[in-house]
Amino acid sequence: AQSVTQLDSQVPVFEEAPVELRCNYSSSVSVYLFWYVQYPNQGLQLLLKYLSGSTLVKGINGFEAEFNKSQTSFHLRKPSVHISDTAEYFCAVKASGSSASKIIFGSGTRLSIRP
Amino acid sequence: DTAVSQTPKYLVTQMGNDKSIKCEQNLGHDTMYWYKQDSKKFLKIMFSYNNKELIINETVPNRFSPKSPDKAHLNLHINSLELGDSAVYFCASSQAWRIGGTGNYGYTFGSGTRLTVV
Numbered sequence: 001a002q003s004v005t006q007l008d009s010q011v012p013v014f015e016e017a018p019v020e021l022r023c024n025y026s027s028s029v030s031v032y033l034f035w036y037v038q039y040p041n042q043g044l045q046l047l048l049k050y051l052s053g054s055t056l057v058k059g060i061n062g063f064e065a066e067f068n069k070s071q072t073s074f075h076l077r078k079p080s081v082h083i084s085d086t087a088e089y090f091c092a093v094k095a096s097g098s099s100a101s102k103i104i105f106g107s108g109t110r111l112s113i114r115p
Numbered sequence: 116d117t118a119v120s121q122t123p124k125y126l127v128t129q130m131g132n133d134k135s136i137k138c139e140q141n142l143g144h145d146t147m148y149w150y151k152q153d154s155k156k157f158l159k160i161m162f163s164y165n166n167k168e169l170i171i172n173e174t175v176p177n178r179f180s181p182k183s184p185d186k187a188h189l190n191l192h193i194n195s196l197e198l199g200d201s202a203v204y205f206c207a208s209s210q211a212w213r214i215g216g217t218g219n220y221g222y223t224f225g226s227g228t229r230l231t232v233v
Binding site for chain 2: 042043046102105107108110
């Protein structure tokens, strides 16, 4: 079975400052990793995903994440945040190679941007 | 627009009632899901259907019954609603997962149905 831990439930950051949202996962098999964003009163939107290949993955809105297999981490970063980045961010994991496995979500990190 | 659409967006109902939430996707995806998001934003999968066949059935009360008339639709019917059923329910879809195959592997989510049981 897989699990995801998002270490920070809330991250307050000043506008134009860099941010890192932490995500660690646990799995006995190879995994695919995802970051989703949920803006207030909206559904989830895929930010980026790691399937294979380069460990540095670039997504939408200037976000990127790095897959670190030895540390079982997939932290999300952005060099300069904007007010519009205020949202809930979810890290997620799925066992690769299985047609029936489900995506497991972390508990979410609320990113709040201060002007 | 291509999307996953859920209806209704908001649903307020009394305890003991029976209600349904509908979901439709026009993305040509084979697999659809229902997730429940509680007041603390925690997302938990409930059901998944692949081409009308139930493939994931998590431990949820049997008052919840999914129905998939075709691969573009996955409806959720809830009997005898309880206060604890209050949550946001998200429908999602994805391309079929095939071992060794290629695909997007991400889910496309609907905008959610906020269910409030009073």
